[in-house]
Amino acid sequence: MTAMDGEIARFDKVGLRYGNEREVLSDVGFTLFAGRFYFLTGASGAGKSSLLRMLYLAQRPSRGMISLFGTDAITLPRERLPGFRRRIGVVFQDVRLVPHLSAYDNVALPLRIAGLPEKEIAASVNDMLEWVGLEGRMHARPASLSGGEQQRVGIARAVIGRPELLVADEPTGNVDADMAVKLLRLFEALNRLGTTVVVATHDMHLLQKVPDSLIMRLDRGKMSDPTGALRYPPRKTQSQSRFPDMRDG
Amino acid sequence: MAEDVNVQDPVEVAAAEKRLLRLPGFGNIRGRGADSELVPQARLSGPMPWVIAIMVALTVIAAATGLALRNIALAAAADLSGGVSVQVLDSGEGRDRQIGATVKALQGAPGVASVTLVSAQEVNNLLAPWLGGAQEQGVSAADVVPVPALIDVKTHGPADEAQLEKLRKLLARVAPAARVDAQSHWLSPVFGAIDSLQWLAAAMVGLLGVAMTAAVLLATRSALGQHRETIAIVHMMGGTDSQIARIFQRAIGLDAVAGAALGLAVAVAAVVVLGQRFAGLGAGLIAGGALGWLDWALMVLIPLAAVVLAVLTARVTVLSALRRML
Numbered sequence: 169m170t171a172m173d174g175e176i177a178r179f180d181k182v183g184l185r186y187g188n189e190r191e192v193l194s195d196v197g198f199t200l201f202a203g204r205f206y207f208l209t210g211a212s213g214a215g216k217s218s219l220l221r222m223l224y225l226a227q228r229p230s231r232g233m234i235s236l237f238g239t240d241a242i243t244l245p246r247e248r249l250p251g252f253r254r255r256i257g258v259v260f261q262d263v264r265l266v267p268h269l270s271a272y273d274n275v276a277l278p279l280r281i282a283g284l285p286e287k288e289i290a291a292s293v294n295d296m297l298e299w300v301g302l303e304g305r306m307h308a309r310p311a312s313l314s315g316g317e318q319q320r321v322g323i324a325r326a327v328i329g330r331p332e333l334l335v336a337d338e339p340t341g342n343v344d345a346d347m348a349v350k351l352l353r354l355f356e357a358l359n360r361l362g363t364t365v366v367v368a369t370h371d372m373h374l375l376q377k378v379p380d381s382l383i384m385r386l387d388r389g390k391m392s393d394p395t396g397a398l399r400y401p402p403r404k405t406q407s408q409s410r411f412p413d414m415r416d417g
Numbered sequence: 418m419a420e421d422v423n424v425q426d427p428v429e430v431a432a433a434e435k436r437l438l439r440l441p442g443f444g445n446i447r448g449r450g451a452d453s454e455l456v457p458q459a460r461l462s463g464p465m466p467w468v469i470a471i472m473v474a475l476t477v478i479a480a481a482t483g484l485a486l487r488n489i490a491l492a493a494a495a496d497l498s499g500g501v502s503v504q505v506l507d508s509g510e511g512r513d514r515q516i517g518a519t520v521k522a523l524q525g526a527p528g529v530a531s532v533t534l535v536s537a538q539e540v541n542n543l544l545a546p547w548l549g550g551a552q553e554q555g556v557s558a559a560d561v562v563p564v565p566a567l568i569d570v571k572t573h574g575p576a577d578e579a580q581l582e583k584l585r586k587l588l589a590r591v592a593p594a595a596r597v598d599a600q601s602h603w604l605s606p607v608f609g610a611i612d613s614l615q616w617l618a619a620a621m622v623g624l625l626g627v628a629m630t631a632a633v634l635l636a637t638r639s640a641l642g643q644h645r646e647t648i649a650i651v652h653m654m655g656g657t658d659s660q661i662a663r664i665f666q667r668a669i670g671l672d673a674v675a676g677a678a679l680g681l682a683v684a685v686a687a688v689v690v691l692g693q694r695f696a697g698l699g700a701g702l703i704a705g706g707a708l709g710w711l712d713w714a715l716m717v718l719i720p721l722a723a724v725v726l727a728v729l730t731a732r733v734t735v736l737s738a739l740r741r742m743l
Contacts, residue, residue, distance in 0.1 A: 224653065225743070246740070247657075247658075250656060251655070253652070253653060254654070264649075266650055282655065299433070330437060353430050353433050354433050354437075357431075357436075357437050360430065360434055
């Protein structure tokens with residue numbers, strides 16, 4: 169497969185170190201294809217969050233090459249980063265809601281940044297809050313929400329723009345089993361609509377819930393490919409990207 | 418998680434899909450972004466409007482002082498530019514003859530507009546403050562000290578050195594004891610002092626501008642630190658540096674408008690009261706310092722300039738700080 173076939177991201181011999189410490193990621197290489205559902209697993213401290221931070225352009229690697237949406241992300245000029253980031257939805261492990269905004273305004277944030285009219289924003293935000301079961305808590309500030317509710321707001325915020333790439337770092341860590349299933353269905357539906365989904369988790373049960381998913385494993389900063397799916401991804405009939413080309417304006 | 422639950426249940430997933438299809442997909446949206454909604458009016462530090470008010474008030478007062486001094490200097494210069502003082506120093510028997518000859522020669526001289534012999538009474542009045550109670554005792558100044566006769570001459574143009582030299586040559590023949598001086602020469606030390614005060618006022622305006630810029634810069638940096646996490650999140654959602662900068666510009670702009678309006682009001686009140694006090698002195702030189710409408714217009718521009726300066730400082734500070742972030 170080539171970038172023209174729907175390559176979303178490619179890491180090649182990527183290394184990452186913080187300061188003068190030893191590398192937390194070493195020679196990491198893989199390719200993510202459009203419309204696939206990936207799980208990134210590994211023990212705590214294996215480097216999953218660091219890898220995801222590079223994937224959603226919050227961190228540059230110390231060495232190696234990263235290509236995103238067919239463009240070299242290492243040499244990408246700073247002024248083009250916002251356009252790329254708008255194509256990526258992120259569920260942070262520590263949620264990172266804006267503390268002085270309500271649940272509603274936090275979910276609306278990506279659409280407001282993108283300049284969508286308020287009328288359209290209202291309909292979408294209400295819809296998403298209903299889906300994550302928070303329609304009655306839309307005016308609540310993050311401080312008055314439980315950990316699970318905050319997590320759901322964070323997921324609604326990541327999904328609301330129907331991004332091309334969804335990166336979720338332990339998205340079901342703070343929610344109950346029923347809500348975890350509901351959220352995974354949301355990711356599954358998003359995936360069927362063409363979004364490439366990457367979910368980092370150490371919950372092995374979660375992997376079994378999405379049989380079509382591809383599994384990447386990080387072990388002490390090294391990437392392994394337990395199913396061989398990264399090297400030889402099975403063909404997916406449905407999953408060519410449904411997104412138009414290059415919307416990084 | 419419950420083992421028997423099928424995440425990929427086609428009915429449930431289709432319901433989620435249907436819901437997602439109603440979403441706009443911000444990948445398709447282009448635009449500046451409704452940045453006013455990104456962060457709810459994150460005002461800068463509380464004292465900022467007061468700091469700006471004080472800076473603006475001091476700047477307007479300093480500018481008013483400078484403008485009044487300039488007006489004094491211009492009025493005095495205009496008043497004295499064509500003025501020439503001729504003193505006949507002879508106190509002997511030929512004094513009256515020399516005075517008469519001097520007046521006559523000056524009246525016929527080219528370029529001379531008017532010639533006025535200052536009366537002995539006026540000279541006595543001028544010297545009274547230095548002679549104590551002698552006048553009340555019926556003693557004239559000329560009886561106590563040798564007092565020259567004073568002739569006030571007005572020329573058509575400015576009394577420059579060439580004009581003075583012509584008059585000196587003219588009077589050398591008819592009145593050797595006559596001394597010719599431009600009236601502006603007497604006030605040149607005063608003009609020098611006024612000039613220095615004007616520079617001081619200008620320097621104060623400049624320094625206050627620098628101080629206000631520094632205050633805004635510090636307040637903006639503090640606000641940036643306070644909202645660092647929000648900024649990082651907005652960045653991660655695809656927010657641009659300009660969008661973030663506009664939030665801070667708006668906040669500092671509102672503070673600056675409130676502060677500048679207050680500062681201007683205080684300064685105008687102070688200038689008006691001081692102006693009335695000085696006008697009450699009735700002194701000729703100071704009366705020329707009254708502020709004209711152009712001066713007031715310039716003073717009103719100061720708070721406007723302060724607002725622009727504050728907003729620009731906030732923008733540059735935010736953008737340069739954001740450039741250091743990924």
